[in-house]
Amino acid sequence: EVQLVESGGSLVQPGGSLRLSCAASGFTLSSYNMNWVRQAPGKGLEWVSYITSSATTVYYADSVKGRFTISRDNAKNSLYLQMNSLRAEDTAVYYCARDMGFGVIFDYWGQGALVTVSS
Amino acid sequence: EIVLTQSPATLSLSPGERATLSCRASQSVSTYLAWYQQKPGQAPRLVIYDASNRATGIPARFSGSGSGTDFTLTISSLEPEDFAVYYCQQRSNWPPLTFGGGTKVEIK
Numbered sequence: 001e002v003q004l005v006e007s008g009g010s011l012v013q014p015g016g017s018l019r020l021s022c023a024a025s026g027f028t029l030s031s032y033n034m035n036w037v038r039q040a041p042g043k044g045l046e047w048v049s050y051i052t053s054s055a056t057t058v059y060y061a062d063s064v065k066g067r068f069t070i071s072r073d074n075a076k077n078s079l080y081l082q083m084n085s086l087r088a089e090d091t092a093v094y095y096c097a098r099d100m101g102f103g104v105i106f107d108y109w110g111q112g113a114l115v116t117v118s119s
Numbered sequence: 120e121i122v123l124t125q126s127p128a129t130l131s132l133s134p135g136e137r138a139t140l141s142c143r144a145s146q147s148v149s150t151y152l153a154w155y156q157q158k159p160g161q162a163p164r165l166v167i168y169d170a171s172n173r174a175t176g177i178p179a180r181f182s183g184s185g186s187g188t189d190f191t192l193t194i195s196s197l198e199p200e201d202f203a204v205y206y207c208q209q210r211s212n213w214p215p216l217t218f219g220g221g222t223k224v225e226i227k
Contacts, residue, residue: 035216037163044206044218044219044220044221045155045157045163045206045208045218045221046218047214047215047216047217047218050214050216059213059214059215060214061214061215062215095162095163100165100168103151103168103169103210104210104213104216105153105165105168105169105208105210106153106155106163106165106208107165107168107174107175109162109163109164110162111161111162112162
């Protein structure tokens, strides 16, 4: 069974940093491109970042470019999102999502990790 | 950036009725459009990909159609578990990947 489990969400002050992790099981992580998608409270979905299976290519939404870094460790079956210079508008549930394999279609999602940026 | 506009924002229907949800793109996305279902407190779930292909485990009452800029998600006869928010997403021209604002299907 494919499972994605996020961790690392918490309350952080504006300007602070946080690292989210996503543990993958039930499939070979090294064969799939991965993404982070977020959802602010009561709002819609916003794509955040993408990384290819071998980490050779990464993309970011303009709203997080220069502040967030996506990475992965296929040997540890894990995906990461390093978030720096956090702002109130980064407050959201962050989901890791698997790319289906022939295009950026999110076929499996984690349960989400809540990040709250507030003083 | 491709903007996806979903309508209506809210659809109030009774179980057994037909639901028709619309997603319009600001420029052609060919058939590179997906639909997701999200229930309160849960992660989104893939329903339809590439405009008309049902994802694994999705019942046949869900169907998708369209190409270019206009797309439709149809639920032929609403079951109680279908009441949720539905989002469309394009992968034609990215980054950025973009989602529509969502349509809430609520019980009338």
